[in-house]
Amino acid sequence: MKFATKAVRAGIEPDPSTGAIVPPIFQTATYVLDEIGKGKGYDYTRSSNPTRAVLEANLAALEGGKYGVSYASGMSAVDAVARLLAAGDHVISSDDVYGGVSRLYNQILNRFGLQITYVDTSNPENIVEAIRPETKMVWIETPTNPLLKVTDLEIVGQIGREHNLLTAVDSTFATPYLLRPLEYGIDLVVHSTTKYLSGHNQIIGGAVITNREDLYEELKFVQKSVGAVSSPFDCWLTLLGLKTLPLRMQKHSENGMAVARFLESHPKVARVSYPGLPSHPQHAIARRQMKAFSGMISFELKGDVQSGITLMNSVRLCSLAESLGAVETMITHPASMTHASVPKEVREARGLTDSLVRLSVGIEHVDDIIADLEQALARV
Ligand SMILES: Cc1ncc(COP(=O)(O)O)c(C=O)c1O
Numbered sequence: 001m002k003f004a005t006k007a008v009r010a011g012i013e014p015d016p017s018t019g020a021i022v023p024p025i026f027q028t029a030t031y032v033l034d035e036i037g038k039g040k041g042y043d044y045t046r047s048s049n050p051t052r053a054v055l056e057a058n059l060a061a062l063e064g065g066k067y068g069v070s071y072a073s074g075m076s077a078v079d080a081v082a083r084l085l086a087a088g089d090h091v092i093s094s095d096d097v098y099g100g101v102s103r104l105y106n107q108i109l110n111r112f113g114l115q116i117t118y119v120d121t122s123n124p125e126n127i128v129e130a131i132r133p134e135t136k137m138v139w140i141e142t143p144t145n146p147l148l149k150v151t152d153l154e155i156v157g158q159i160g161r162e163h164n165l166l167t168a169v170d171s172t173f174a175t176p177y178l179l180r181p182l183e184y185g186i187d188l189v190v191h192s193t194t195k196y197l198s199g200h201n202q203i204i205g206g207a208v209i210t211n212r213e214d215l216y217e218e219l220k221f222v223q224k225s226v227g228a229v230s231s232p233f234d235c236w237l238t239l240l241g242l243k244t245l246p247l248r249m250q251k252h253s254e255n256g257m258a259v260a261r262f263l264e265s266h267p268k269v270a271r272v273s274y275p276g277l278p279s280h281p282q283h284a285i286a287r288r289q290m291k292a293f294s295g296m297i298s299f300e301l302k303g304d305v306q307s308g309i310t311l312m313n314s315v316r317l318c319s320l321a322e323s324l325g326a327v328e329t330m331i332t333h334p335a336s337m338t339h340a341s342v343p344k345e346v347r348e349a350r351g352l353t354d355s356l357v358r359l360s361v362g363i364e365h366v367d368d369i370i371a372d373l374e375q376a377l378a379r380v
Pocket residue numbers: 073074075076078098100141145170172173191192193194204205206323338
């Protein structure tokens with residue numbers, strides 16, 4: 001099956017009792033057994049639920065994986081992967097990650113003995129240099145939030161195999177339509193399904209996909225034990241969103257490219273980071289491993305910090321909002337919003353300045369998006 005067909009069909013059968021083409025929302029906590037030890041495959045919704053099972057099968061098919069596990073948020077998916085490790089284990093992570101991921105590792109998981117080192121994984125040599133005897137996992141975000149750095153997954157897969165390390169990729173910005181990390185031998189793919197996968201700002205959710213049965217069994221055990229499961233209604237809404245993922249990602253990418261070009265040629269813009277632009281330092285890798293470049297852009301204006309703030313306060317169509325990957329264009333100030341939990345000196349050292357503006361280009365008509373940015377830039 002081609003990707004677009006999988007998005008509409010994979011894991012989805014007509015409901016056997018009614019023929020309903022859309023899988024029902026099984027809004028139930030428990031399931032009646034026929035007798036002790038004998039039921040219809042479900043016993044309690046924290047462990048499994050038929051609507052969630054359809055979503056998990058669909059997500060696995062889209063990533064080209066065998067197993068999918070769905071969570072109540074992207075962060076609970078990130079947390080579930082960390083629970084595959086034990087006290088004393090060490091993780092090497094991309095330095096530019098979503099602020100919530102570094103907050104989880106630096107302020108919560110450190111209390112339980114997990115250690116983490118952040119390196120710029122767009123140069124994979126930095127990963128090898130950071131390996132210690134207790135290193136167990138490499139955590140990659142590509143493209144990164146918010147600087148859009150790209151990491152070569154072929155090399156990361158090789159490093160993982162050579163050094164016997166788990167490899168996990170947060171592929172939220174790319175989605176399986178644009179990038180399938182499992183094809184590079186990556187062990188675990190992680191998503192905030194809140195973003196492009198559901199696509200309409202309608203739910204908070206997360207997922208992990210893998211080909212490895214041992215990891216799947218462990219993830220299912222963690223899911224059942226911790227209970228950070230997505231609700232049947234959220235699963236259903238996500239499934240609805242996924243059906244149009246290919247169409248939306250094509251449009252997000254097309255609009256993203258046009259907006260990135262517009263920004264790069266604007267006299268008030270100092271620099272633009274978008275993997276689709278030839279000026280992006282990892283443009284060649286992005287071209288090789290991604291089908292297109294998504295709708296995420298970050299940029300800085302000339303002048304001081306106030307310039308970016310004036311721009312973000314002046315948009316009319318674009319929404320000043322935390323989040324990304326939905327049909328609406330959203331503009332964000334990472335330093336005070338998505339990455340406020342990262343200490344200022346750490347942010348600055350990584351290039352995440354107070355002037356940085358992040359744009360999640362939606363699927364409105366691109367002329368309207370550009371016209372809005374143009375009028376806001378005229379006020380700077
Ligand atoms: C790359 C990335 N990973 C994980 C998350 C966390 O996802 P959620 O907000 O669904 O918990 C986010 C949220 O912005 C993100 O951007």
